[in-house]
Amino acid sequence: MGFFHRHRGLTPYLLLAPGMLFLAVFFLVPLGFLAYQSLETGSIDFGYHFTWAWGNYWDAIRHYRGHFVRSFEYAGIATVLALVFSYPVAYWIAFRGGRWKNLLLLFIVAPFFVTYLIRTLAWQTILSDNGLVVRILRDIHVLGSGGRLLATATAVVAGITYNFLPFMALPLYVSLEQIDHSLIEAAEDLYASKWKAFLRVTLPLSMPGVVAGTLLTFIPAAGDFINAQLLGSPTNHMIGNVIESKYKELLDYPAAASMSFVLMAIILVLVLAYARAVGTEKLTG
């Protein structure tokens, strides 16, 4: 250990080296390859060649603008719904959970223990045409007699909302749990109503959780294709579905790569804007 003592400054780099090298080679370098591939032209039969084909990006946006818009629309609605649904519960666990907090958190993450695809298939069953939900909605005339949920935008957004809820609820809980209760008491001692104390003290203090939860929900939701595939119809397809089929079925790699990059770029801009607003340390925990 004498070596470490003489070169103390080197220790952190030695600790970092294996993991960071792995991330560099299998996360950063692939992104470089993706960028390279996105500027190629050709076909799968005659091979793809690098030609600085910036037109791929133009084509991606022009032909699939609807899919991009739909992706961010669905992801945005699902994120807002997830925030509204899970904030009260996160609050309830943090402030009223007492000694049951850990157990209640287990309920929150329970969906994660069922394989993603299987729980989405379960929603397919629940929302199916002869399922209970559709029958009730038809009986109370929310849906027409032939109305359905499956293969609609509603089903896709509902699926996305459900599947990413824990990503929203957990960071919300963490930030609410850290709030010093005496601050809220102080506000109430100073004659703030319960509601006002919440708006002026609790809510602002929970903002890091709101920001982290929003990002953790919105990012995977925007790139998702499973919900649209299993719960929607082709008119509900998102950009993820297009990328998936271009890569896996049509083998049109440059188009798929440029679309991935556009998706990544839009998301990155949003994340960086957030990171600037709240500081990276808060985001990364």
Add this chain to the structure above:
Amino acid sequence: MSTVAIPAPRARPSALARAWAFVRRHTLTVYSLLFFAYLLLPIGVVVAFSFNNPKGRFNYTWQGFTWKNWAQWDAIPDLKSALTLSLEIALIASLVATALGTLIALALVRYGFRGRASTNLLVFLPLSTPEIVLGASLLTLFLNLNNVFAIGFWTILIAHIMFCISFAVVTVKARLIGFDRHLEEAAMDLGANEWLTFQKVTLPLIAPAILAALLLCFAISIDDFVVTYFNAGNRVTFPIFVWGSARVATPPQINVIGTAIFVVAVTLMLANVVLQRVRESKGAV
């Protein structure tokens, strides 16, 4: 006779009014319970349909109870090998990723060094990249270097280690930040060198976080579909098997495996909650 005004007996509030008062007082609790019911509903469906006795190829409507699917869980060709592959990958990937991630977390929390901010960023980026982009970019790398990487077991493993590292870092880091460094200083003052201190003081204290990271990585790995789907070639993991079967037939054995994974995961988490309870009541750190 003194004239003491006897207050008129207050009319007993009606049952309805009392119920309303109860609801108002417990709105948040009631809402939270409804929320939990919503979270658990699809899980209930998955479990219930593992006992279904479907007549056709699809397991979407309830047709009768049977133990058959559990008794003959491996009657479906290729299901067992898919599950085995998923378990193998999850085991190796979680071990490697947790080891690499723990080292990164130690460096990030313990040492001030040049490049700390960019290290944080590189750890955070994979978490904020949609899975489809992670999968597509890795596939691009593997396709372009196809004389180095044969797409199959190893490419799946590499992909899983890559996306697990960041989760491991975040988990271990959270524990290290709330850690009393005086304990280590005391050990050093008593003549222990750095390595001995790490072995005897640091490691036992962060062991729960390492275990948590292992479990988290295992759970994420065994559940992953998107990245795996891109980089699996013709190998079939359990989620890929589910995806393939969703198009042609969904044998109830899928629900059996899904339920089994859920039960094992919840049992482990419950054990962890109980263990923490015991540690806390003992006053241990």
